[in-house]
Amino acid sequence: xxxxxxxxxxxxxxxxxxxxxxxxxxxxxxxxxxxxxxxxxxxxxxxxxxxxxxxxxxxx
Amino acid sequence: xxxxxxxxxxxxxxxxxxxxxxxxxxxxxxxxxxxxxxxxxxxxxxxxxxxxxxxxxxxxxxxxxxxxxxxxxxxxxxxxxxxxxxxxxxxxxxxxxxxxxxxxxxxxxxxxxxxxxxxxxxxxxxxxxxxxxxxxxxxxxxxxxxxxxxxxxx
Numbered sequence: 001x002x003x004x005x006x007x008x009x010x011x012x013x014x015x016x017x018x019x020x021x022x023x024x025x026x027x028x029x030x031x032x033x034x035x036x037x038x039x040x041x042x043x044x045x046x047x048x049x050x051x052x053x054x055x056x057x058x059x060x
Numbered sequence: 061x062x063x064x065x066x067x068x069x070x071x072x073x074x075x076x077x078x079x080x081x082x083x084x085x086x087x088x089x090x091x092x093x094x095x096x097x098x099x100x101x102x103x104x105x106x107x108x109x110x111x112x113x114x115x116x117x118x119x120x121x122x123x124x125x126x127x128x129x130x131x132x133x134x135x136x137x138x139x140x141x142x143x144x145x146x147x148x149x150x151x152x153x154x155x156x157x158x159x160x161x162x163x164x165x166x167x168x169x170x171x172x173x174x175x176x177x178x179x180x181x182x183x184x185x186x187x188x189x190x191x192x193x194x195x196x197x198x199x200x201x202x203x204x205x206x207x208x209x210x211x212x213x214x
Contacts, residue, residue: 043088045158050069050159
């Protein structure tokens with residue numbers, strides 16, 4: 001699975017051979033987008049839950 | 061050189077430099093790259109990851125080994141390479157905690173643990189099988205699960 005920043009380009013077609021280039025930023029791990037989204041949502045939920053004044057005292 | 065911030069949760073806090081963590085890639089989906097790990101009780105199960113870029117952003121975190129026996133982190137090769145995980149040097153692992161009005165509903169994110177080494181931190185996707193995004197931390201009062209260990213495969 002490739003993310004939004006990854007581009008696949010057909011470089012050359014010669015007979016039965018197709019050369020393709022894959023341009024993915026090296027620094028970006030290619031996670032499945034849905035996992036990334038669910039983690040993002042969980043991070044946001046954790047931040048929101050923490051900001052809520054409705055919390056019991058954290059157990060020591 | 062210590063730093064003082066105005067945290068929405070804690071008010072004015074003096075940040076010790078050794079508690080500052082740089083997240084070169086940030087937390088997944090959240091802004092900011094600098095956080096401080098706050099907690100004055102070394103035996104307390106929870107610490108706070110306080111954003112230094114956004115005073116209103118703070119997340120509770122915990123050491124997953126305190127609650128989940130056999131917890132393991134597996135990362136894809138790409139992460140090993142990118143983060144320099146060559147096995148040398150100790151790494152600390154934290155997981156974010158989603159608090160709730162009742163303790164039984166507190167959960168930890170075992171799927172996206174935070175690896176820390178020498179002031180650098182990364183939130184990675186855990187490839188170990190059975191990792192819950194929302195793993196309960198505490199047993200229900202009438203449950204039969206031991207309170208200090210769940211049978212999570214992760």
